[in-house]
Amino acid sequence: MRYCGQGRSFAAPARFHAMATQAQATQSAFQVTLRRIQARGFFSHTLPFWLLLPALLVIAAIQFYPGFYSIWLSLQERQGAVWTFVGLRNFERIFDSAAFRESVGHTVVFLVGYVTVTMLASLVIALLLNRVIKFSGVYITLIFVPWVIADVIAGLVFGLLVVPEYGLFSPILSNPSLFPPKGLSITSDPAPRPWIAGFPFPPAPAMYYLILATAWRALPFVTLLILAALKTVPRELIESARIDGASSFQALRLITLPLILPTLVVALFNLTLGGMNGIGLVFTLTRGGPGTATEVLSFLLYIIGFSRLEFGRAAALSVLIAIINLLLILLILRVSRTEERVQ
């Protein structure tokens, strides 16, 4: 297109004007279309975010907000109609409390027992199921029965089994020849004298029973995890090892377990967090008793918050439990990474 200043008449021919107008219109349309395409590209690139947004909002509402609110609450005390800031006083009162120290001891005993029993039993069962045996499908189905029963129901049923007057296990437990000298009462026998002052070990019979009931509930999930991991272990490796003279136990210890270690770590996470935070079975089976023999931290939290209505102190305890959970998880991760490096 020639400019007017290049010796052409100022009044350009009409067709050039029309062409310029059309070009301008085309350019505008082009720019609009380009912007539309760019917008669609932006939208399509960020589509995953928009699709995830509702779930993120829900998680923010039911996890982040209560979490931050609990931290705020742990620094407050209710006085009449208002909350009053008391700093770390709630934490001090918890650490000073003998009930808290005793509860930590019970929780340690419970966690160690529950995790050990569940992991060992799950591993054995998974190894057995990993073999090609008849009716393995039936066994797998039966193993899942505890998983579909709610904690509360499991606690009630386990409790009924040991009621002194009519429990199914009571005639066996109360037999003095089997449990000298006076038989055994899960619901009322106290713990023996502690081996170490201040640490509740050995625990009361009720704690053993609680560990058993909780392990029974957790068994299916952990068994499934380990079984799935075992299926990924190459059979050739095991066969080669056997050909080279390794025993079954050596093959298990040196080949199978290292290969399924990540899965075991996941199972350990799951069991640890579930054991620290679960209250359903404690609530319905022992209610922290007899005495305070099974009063684990989660139950103590319930007592302080919902029985005594001391919300500030309860929030402080919940923050402490969250910190303990985090430390446990970090410890497990560290140990598992060390194991992997050693291998």
Add this chain to the structure above:
Amino acid sequence: MCSSRSNIRKLTASFASFAALSVLIAACAPAQPGAPAQPAAPAQVRDFVTWYQYDDKNEDPKSDERVGNEYLRKTIPQFNEAFKDKWRWINQPQPFDKMDTNLVAAVQAGGDVPDLMQAGDGSLIPLLKNGAIQDLTDWIKAQPWFSDLDSSAVAGCTGPDGKIYCVPVAISPQIVFVWKDHFPNGYPKTPEAFKQAAEALKSKGVYAITFFGSTAFDGEGTTRFTNTLIQSFGGGFDDGQGKMKLDRPENVAAIQFLREIIEAGYVHPLSWEGTSTPFVEEEPMKTAEAASFPTGIFGYRYVNPLKAPNGNEYKKGNEEDMLDAITAGDVFIAPFFAPEGKKPGCGIGVTGFVIPTGAKNPDAAKDYINWIMTKEQNPDWVLGPGGGFPALRSMLPEIETRVPVAKAFYEQAAAAVAASQCRPWYGSLERRDEAKKIIQSTVYKLVKEDPTADISATLKAAEEEYNKGS
């Protein structure tokens, strides 16, 4: 073709995410107001909402709260008839051990609170601390029946600031229910006499006593047998100044006595089973396997049906069983025993009503309270939900006249209370829930978990635990 399919997919995905977002926002949006209400009739009846631990819709004859359930079933229509142009009573049953928690949660969350809630003096401090109940001082003092209230009942409803926060309707002292055939010469008056009688009963295969000995319900046993025993030996839980004082010779003697009777086999084993099976300690009393049962006077509502040692059965399955057994002479009520020179101890509690903070119809609650305090209604409430003596002193003869089967019961209970020194278990302690848990856990440790532990040192550690938080 490919790009148009891709466009359709993108469009569909966009639409789906938009729809999901819209649903979420709609769910979070405040509720839209409903259609405008029809113009109100001249006498608009409003809902009067109460929280009781009873359920008028529960007709199960084996329900633990059958007495209270039946009471509400009978009384709600009466109230609605009496206030038919004004209030319509709707009861929302709450579990007794969660009522306080639920009320505090409702008040603090700004949710729907009832207009009136049944409550006892044990709930006063936690509810007050959480700002969940209204100050009723001016209103209650202006009522015509206020001067007729027992002063100890009013004291039970008075907060540390001197204001009145609840309306007492019934007083529940701790007494002992006794099978006559097992103690034909009356209930022992001293610990030594008790041991002698218990030894004779043991030879017949009968336990001398059953009681709430477990740590269930966060130490509830403190308010029952534990307090009765400790007070009977001249002991107590506080120093009168708000601090816990457990380590004293009288308390040590009481716990030593308890160790001895457990060791001797005089205490029914179910006394300790309450954490796994709530209130199971009542069962031996129902079947006369245990000869006596120290508990609150309200026990008559729960300890049924009964089978006496002589074979007589009382099997209506309601409060009348115990009243009938007392009238027939198979059961009698006695004060607890005490060492020479001391008076039997007896805890005392108050039951009544509170008006929650934020109640929509406090006038309905006040109308209801005034209605309950009448001669026509008060006896039924006291015998039913109250389970004790009337807080209105003039009401006792009225009750005995209207319910002749209760006459013997109240006469004996009054005599037992007169022979005892009855006072609230908590004394000057303010953190009552924490205190009762510490006390009951400590006693349980000393008598069940470690019967050889040093009593004085353990009691000292327990009181220091409580006092640290003061």
